[in-house]
Amino acid sequence: MPFPSGRVLAFDSGIGGLGVVQALRSTLPGDTRIDYLADNALFPYGEQEDTLLVTRLVSLIGERIARLRPDVVLIACNTASTIALDALRQNFDVPFVGCVPPVRWAARVTQSRVFGLLSTRGTARRPYLRSLRDSYAADCEMIVHGARALADLAEQAFLGYPVDDALVAEELRHLFEAPMGNRIDTIGLGCTHYTFLTESFRRLCPPEIHLLDPALPVAQQVGRILAMQTVCPEREDRPETLTLTGHPVDSVALKRAIARLGYDDITVLENVDAS
Template sequence: MTDRPVLVLDSGIGGLPYVAAVRELLPAADIVYLADHAVFPYGEQDPETLCRHLLRLVAMLIERHQPAAVLLACNTASVVALAALRERFSVPFVGVVPAVKPAAVRTITRRIGVLATARTVKEHYLHDLVHRFAGQCVVTSVAAGAVVRLVEQCYGAPGADAVERAVRSAVGQLLHARVDTVVLGCTHFTFLIDQLRQLFGPTVSLIDSRDGVARQVQRVVQRNGDNARFAPRQPGSDRFLTSGTRTAELETLVRRYGFAEVRTL
């Protein structure tokens, strides 16, 4: 039995829906969440600079919190730094990458859309995923990085008009490509899944990676022998950290996900 937490890292609040999915499967696990607001958004950073930053940051977090596993709850961070982190540290890592494989299974017309940040759209990792798992499909990838800032600035709850303006072009491009399945390739987009369903209409399925990622966190934790069972959680044992500024709105949001307060890193 262990009291070591699961460490979750994102550039902002995008990983919170993934925390909820992990808690469904590991309700006794303590969660330490870092919103790296000082470097938000990761999708606009130089890849090599971001990788170096994450190696330094994760080294500090592992030393401080001794996690049972680390979840990189950010597609950009996973694409840019996951391999380097796994090579450097012995702690098991779980990354978040666009759910191209399940999309290829679900699509009927073999036309898939990927909605992601500009960085994820450009990276070879996404093209490799498409080649490996959706080679028989027509895949259209569209960047919608402005949505990330919108979600973050509005603490996960932007108004319908603002969402429509932010995604109008991207949604139009994907509908023009006649996709029947859209992969949400950024964790922040999961906050908008209901609004996006309305904009895409009933003929388009939306896929995100929350459930698959949570199952993978459960698997890697359970592979570690005595880490298979967590000690009973204590009130207030979950911690939400930010490398930026604490705000009342952020405090309100994180309470909805089971965190008592926001602390600065």
């Protein structure tokens, strides 16, 4: 059954969530409006304190909900999802879809019962990740690498800049050279940014590795939630927006990249505290 159209607000700390937007474009009807908000002034979220992020997210998302009136809000950020979804759902009467590390999926796929997870350092150290493992992969060895460099490399890839394979391989090395790392047969992407490095991962990993990117399953979940909503037609008529909380380092490259996803321009929210 095809998914209905509507208005979706997608959020991430940077451009990583645009990987999920890409999946939304291929999954939802062409007349679906997808607004995007990136809190790039505080990127990367994985390096920030939880309390600060929850307060900031409630404020930023609340402003966008009031202005855009989305049918569904997608938190396309693992860090934000793991720490702030409960607070967002308590504060706003709109459905939320989050992104969490694909631990359950990895446990279903792995044959060796050893899988790797690439994430931000913040996600790697949070108890939530261990609770996912205990709940869904208790019979597996989960090897986690909190990679600070990969999010930046992913942004370079999205903007069309070359990415040094050696830098990506160095991050993968932390998985394969860990105890039991030689038994890894599955790697989950625990940060939406990493979608843009998929080609590099496939080229640099052994060919038998299953690479799990949650972008498409998350997009399909958004479609299922839309199917349960009563969509207000006037919401669909307003143009889509792509909004940042800080000025991009290379606006020319970013505009060229977002044009591939159907966005015409960038709006920068003024007077957003970057702390």
